[in-house]
Amino acid sequence: MKKKVVVFSQIDNEILMRLEQQYHVVQINPKKGDINQQILEESRDADGMIGAGRRLNESNLKHAEKLKIISSVSVGYDNYDVSYLNQKHIWLTHTPHVLTETTADLAFTLLMSAARKVPSLDAWMKQGQWSRTAGPEQFGVDIYGKTLGIIGLGSIGAAIARRGFYGFNMNVLYHNRHEKLEIAEQFKAEFCSLDDLLSRSDFVVIAVDLNAASKSLIGARELQLMQPHAVLVNISRGSVVDEKALIDALKSRSIFAAGLDVYEKEPLQASELFELDNAVTLPHVGSATAQTRKRMAELAYENLVDALEGRQPRYAVKKAD
Structure with a gap:
């Protein structure tokens, strides 16, 4: 059985296609109703998650017993409860340097x-x-x-x-x-x-x-x-x-x-x-060029795959002091 990956925001189409070839991919869709409720339900049996711009913490991840990694397509990680993820032994990765x-x-x-x-x-x-x-x-x-x-x-x-x-x-x-x-x-x-x-x-x-x-x-x-x-x-x-x-x-x-x-x-x-x-x-476009966003997506993909395949991801966020 393929591992399940939840895509919780829009990501690069090529990266999405690569994920769909390797894993069972479920996309969170705002048109389908409450986003947090979708995340709560879909993360229940998810092995990995990838995306950016959503607040992820105990309230919408409390049933995520299988989750190994959240791969953020961003350099900042203030949207994520790092302490909770460390407590649950869930990798959190990001995409520094490329932007x-x-x-x-x-x-x-x-x-x-x-x-x-x-x-x-x-x-x-x-x-x-x-x-x-x-x-x-x-x-x-x-x-x-x-x-x-x-x-x-x-x-x-x-x-x-x-x-x-x-x-x-x-x-x-x-x-x-x-x-x-x-x-x-x-x-x-x-x-x-x-x-x-x-x-x-x-x-x-x-x-x-x-x-x-x-x-x-x-x-x-x-x-x-x-x-x-x-x-x-x-x-x-x-x-x-x-x-x-x-x-x-x-x-x-x-x-x-x-x-x-x-x-x-x-x-x-x-x-x-x-x-x-x-x-x-400006509408939060610091990294918004085609070349940079592409590289961010590729790096997030690499982080995700490494964790799902049992390797240590390259850019893991360390627990805050």
Whole structure:
């Protein structure tokens, strides 16, 4: 009898076909009703699961007695109850590294778009308002030679630092749980406190994991420390920033602009952010290029198959300390 694999979100079609050739595959379908109930039922006799973007924990996995692995097509794993999965001896794997450069590209896309008012000027043009030379209302802020503050100097944070340092001659500051001297030396990056980084940076990019320490890391107090011409970019997780406080800061112009790819609630279909000309909003597309998503799917497939065939998967998430 073929092992059963539950696909709990959309995945690459080629990977899906390969899975169907090897295993008994069941797909969770939102059109069939409550997703959590489907997961609860289908995981009961499942050997493996693959997908992304669903919250998986004891409430919808309590009957999953055969489950060996959940292979997440993502680098982040805050949607999963890692402690519970470790307790049940269920592998949790993810897809790090393959999306580093793509996500760093998007961070700089947001930074530059917010700094130079790209979306609002595009709309201004298309509305036929370019009847005179651009004036102060259309002016942006300079990027070259400015100070870039990075919160979280992991692989993505380092890739952002590299773009700023080598591409734009930026002075790099970073805040991290620990100093990263070897990485920092490449970009002459200065380790500093969060408050110091916020007050000195022209551009602040958030690239941290979501955990107990980083949740609501940036609130009203932190935003008040930023300079009036500063731009905030968030490519990490929405819950790292107090969204209401950010909206207030953007409305009052206490910061110049924000570039956002993540939100407290996703998908975000209505928000005051959409009414602000100094907020650039994207729908969580940090890794959304065809090449990167393909590689993520392939890596998730490899992780899944390794576990189902009795091998240790390459990218297992370790239990949090």
